[in-house]
Amino acid sequence: MAGPRVLRQDEWDPWYDTLIRAFGGVPESAEERQAWRSVTEFDRSLGVWDGDACVGTAGAFSFRMTVPGGALVPAAGVTMVSVAATHRRRGLLTSMMRRQLDDVRSWGEPLAVLTASEPAIYGRFGYGTATFQLQAEIDTRRAGLSVPDGTDGVRLRYAAPAEVLDACEAVYARLVPTRPGMLERRAGWERLRLLDPESGRGGASPLQCVVAERDGEVTGYARYRVEPRWDHAGAEGTVVLSDLDALDPESGAALWRFLFGIDLTSTLRLRMRPVDDAWQYLVSDIRRCRPRLRDALFVRLVDVGAALAARTYQTPVDVVFEVTDDFCPWNSGRWRLSGDPKGASCERTSDAAEVALSVRELGAAYLGGVPLTALAAAGRVRELRRGALTEASVGFGSAVAPWLPHGF
Numbered sequence: 001m002a003g004p005r006v007l008r009q010d011e012w013d014p015w016y017d018t019l020i021r022a023f024g025g026v027p028e029s030a031e032e033r034q035a036w037r038s039v040t041e042f043d044r045s046l047g048v049w050d051g052d053a054c055v056g057t058a059g060a061f062s063f064r065m066t067v068p069g070g071a072l073v074p075a076a077g078v079t080m081v082s083v084a085a086t087h088r089r090r091g092l093l094t095s096m097m098r099r100q101l102d103d104v105r106s107w108g109e110p111l112a113v114l115t116a117s118e119p120a121i122y123g124r125f126g127y128g129t130a131t132f133q134l135q136a137e138i139d140t141r142r143a144g145l146s147v148p149d150g151t152d153g154v155r156l157r158y159a160a161p162a163e164v165l166d167a168c169e170a171v172y173a174r175l176v177p178t179r180p181g182m183l184e185r186r187a188g189w190e191r192l193r194l195l196d197p198e199s200g201r202g203g204a205s206p207l208q209c210v211v212a213e214r215d216g217e218v219t220g221y222a223r224y225r226v227e228p229r230w231d232h233a234g235a236e237g238t239v240v241l242s243d244l245d246a247l248d249p250e251s252g253a254a255l256w257r258f259l260f261g262i263d264l265t266s267t268l269r270l271r272m273r274p275v276d277d278a279w280q281y282l283v284s285d286i287r288r289c290r291p292r293l294r295d296a297l298f299v300r301l302v303d304v305g306a307a308l309a310a311r312t313y314q315t316p317v318d319v320v321f322e323v324t325d326d327f328c329p330w331n332s333g334r335w336r337l338s339g340d341p342k343g344a345s346c347e348r349t350s351d352a353a354e355v356a357l358s359v360r361e362l363g364a365a366y367l368g369g370v371p372l373t374a375l376a377a378a379g380r381v382r383e384l385r386r387g388a389l390t391e392a393s394v395g396f397g398s399a400v401a402p403w404l405p406h407g408f
Helices: 009-022 030-039 092-106 119-125 165-178 249-260 304-310 359-365 372-377 388-396
Strands: 046-050 053-066 072-083 111-114 132-139 155-158 208-214 217-227 237-246 265-273 292-295 298-301 317-324 333-340 343-348 355-358 381-383
Touching: 009 030, 009 046, 009 053, 009 072, 046 092, 053 092, 053 111, 053 165, 072 092, 092 111, 092 119, 119 298, 155 249, 165 208, 165 217, 165 237, 208 249, 217 249, 237 249, 298 304, 298 359, 304 333, 304 343, 304 359, 317 359, 317 388, 333 388, 355 359, 355 372, 355 388, 359 372, 372 381, 372 388, 381 388
Parallel strands: 072 111, 237 265, 317 355
Antiparallel strands: 046 053, 053 072, 111 298, 132 265, 132 292, 155 208, 208 217, 217 237, 317 333, 333 343, 355 381
């Protein structure tokens, strides 16, 4: 059995079958399968083969991700990682992670990012939990909304999701630079948001869409499904939100009010929302919304100097970090970060270290959603110069919570 190698196009089907089996073996629809093949970057996809059998998979997408300050930074979107159950504990995952990060470095991408089916797996490869997602089950009969002035001036209309796709993507594209963690969608990715196989609806309706308009311009949209349910007292349906984006508070409030008021429903189910989502500050009773958090995006600095220099900092920072990185040792050592809201530089230095941490903690803090002070309280970051930790932690922060809007 040889090590990981780049996938050939004629090998995609058995490679993908290996992945599906590792995630439970439930086959996807032909539409879903073709959609994922269409966005697969074969030169960034790796497979491990035992004879004619594929026993390991790993891939990456060429993303650009927003970082604090609004810059779009190249990031390898690690995906489709699996090892056949028959070939566990043979080092296959480690070998694929090794090859992949070496490749990412050679391509000049300072960051690698992923979502994890099992969060405990990727810390040893230097990935830190950098964003969280908000989930909620809102009792829309008991949690009312108070909307801002001007909401009534927003026009809502139903639209077929495919017919307004371009307008919705234009809204999304305008929002990408405003929040760390958002991904610039490459051509073809917008179609994945409309995948709607009946087998994946769980008894809900086909995907529906409502757009918000102001002065003839689309300023927001919501995509959702409805799960109808009846009991002896009447209708108890659930609205399942897929996507909601808006360019201004009034358009967002109009869309939330619409979702809260859909006939024959009493629950609105949300997932993969930003932790500072506006609806939390519109509802009358947050307890009736049952909010909860879950990890979302894991970030790995592949090139510490380039990654830290690519973002800006809320307040002036001039700190020497002692970084340890056992899996990518080229990052280990002392780095002087000097930055402010206008820009930053990060260079190797022989000066005395002021904050010590591993590359995993740098990844967790990178997008501004996890304070370095919190990691220090957990014993994962050490302050070596009094005041340096607070200086760095405040500077690393973000005015808005980082958010990964969809998986990959």
